[in-house]
Amino acid sequence: MMEADKQGWQSNTKKLEAAGAMGIEYSLSCPQGGDGTHGDIVAQDARLTAKIIDWVMQISDPEIPKLFKLTGAVTAIYPIISAVKEVLDRYPGKKAGVTLANTFPTLGFRSGNGKWDEGIIVGMSGEGVLPISYLSLARAGGMGVFISGNGGAMNHHDAANFLALGAGNVQFCTLPERYGYGIIDDLMSGLSHLLEERKIGSVQELIGIAQPKPVTDFMDIPFKHRHSSLKDKDLCVNCGNCTRCPYLAIALDADGFPTIDEEKCMGCSLCVQLCWTNALEMVENQE
Ligand SMILES: Cc1cc2nc3c(=O)[nH]c(=O)nc-3n(C[C@H](O)[C@H](O)[C@H](O)COP(=O)(O)O)c2cc1C
Structure with missing residues (x-):
């Protein structure tokens, strides 16, 4: 990576901070990336991910939270989160964490003029990616990095699962896109009822409740x-x-x-x- 890249990340951060951003999320996980030979997505590479986060953290205003958006499209999330944690631990006074996932890179077809239909990379979101996000979160939720849970949550119960696995908050994209912002009221009342039913006093109490052992080992089933x-x-x-x-x-x-x-x-x-x-x-x- 070049010095110019570093300057780009840092100067854009400063511009957003100066413009009054209350928080900044950096997508390191666009699924429409490279040619596949070295992995398409920046956040599939622990070293690159750590390097970019360090550039931002060096100049980050400690009071403006930063989220670095990762991908669920990795064979193991541990090395990525470990590398992120190593960087964030160097800046203890600065608020930062990760967003768990992005859309999942997949191939779709659309009709074209060639001999066969045209293959295009599409980002898969919504319920199809939810189990992948759950597993990533089950692994990453207890590693001591703040995680904004996302990737497939389509109702209040999915969100509650994210929180129970250790996410500090939950993001929705496909859900309000499909049903509109009115759905947020349903999410809030659904979560309230669920907490009441499970006798959990607050969202804070729910966060991480399934950790430290959220997964039953296969042989123990x-x-x-x-x-x-x-x-x-x-x-x-x-x-x-x-x-x-x-x-x-x-x-x-x-x-x-x-x-x-x-x-x-x-x-x-x-x-x-x-x-x-x-x-x-x-x-x-x-x-
Ligand atoms: C139409 C659309 C556009 C998106 N654009 C971006 C984008 O520009 N940058 C980004 O990091 N993620 C983008 N995303 C990913 C979402 O922010 C989110 O991470 C992803 O859809 C998974 O969450 P969901 O299952 O709740 O939708 C986009 C998603 C959709 C559906």
Whole structure:
């Protein structure tokens, strides 16, 4: 990187601060970046990310918070957050943190004049990227860097999950784009009700509540604890949809009603979802 790049980041920061910005977010994660050979996105490279953040922090007004916007499109978030933390720890009096994610780089097609449709890089956002953001946050949430949670939150419960995993606040982009700003009232009342239901006194108390061990290890997941069952014979129309069970645990009896082999049932609940008359349910195994 050149001296000119450094000057650009620093002078733009100063301009925004002088103009009265209350906070500045720096996108290091535009998905429409390079040619893919070295990674398309600045925030995929821990060294580059740290370098740019350091340039900004050197001249940052301590009272104007800075957020550095990362990407979920990395194999591991640890090295990126570690590199960021190393820089931010050098400026303890200056307010700064990271924004967890940006849109996810993906390829779409649109019709063109060539032999085949034209491939274009599009940024995927909304519910499709939510589980990726959750996992990144589960890993990064306890690392001691302020995180503004984002990437896929579409309702108050998603936002609550972000906060529980350690985000200090939550950003929404696709949600208000799709439904308008009126949705913010729904988010606030939904979160209030959720906190009341879970007997959590404040948003502050919710932040990081799932840490330090937000993920149950794969080998600790109970093998199976529930199986499907015919809840209401009157609702069953003998369609046989449920016999599409991938574990071959369901067969129809002579009258066309499902019989469930509890030994074979893995508790996946696919049959309950396939049953369009709601005749099946999941029940806890009797130990
Ligand atoms: C139409 C659109 C334009 C966006 N433009 C930018 C941008 O200029 N810079 C940026 O850092 N992120 C941009 N984003 C990413 C969003 O700020 C946000 O990080 C992303 O959409 C993930 O959050 P969401 O799932 O809540 O939408 C854009 C997103 C959308 C949908």
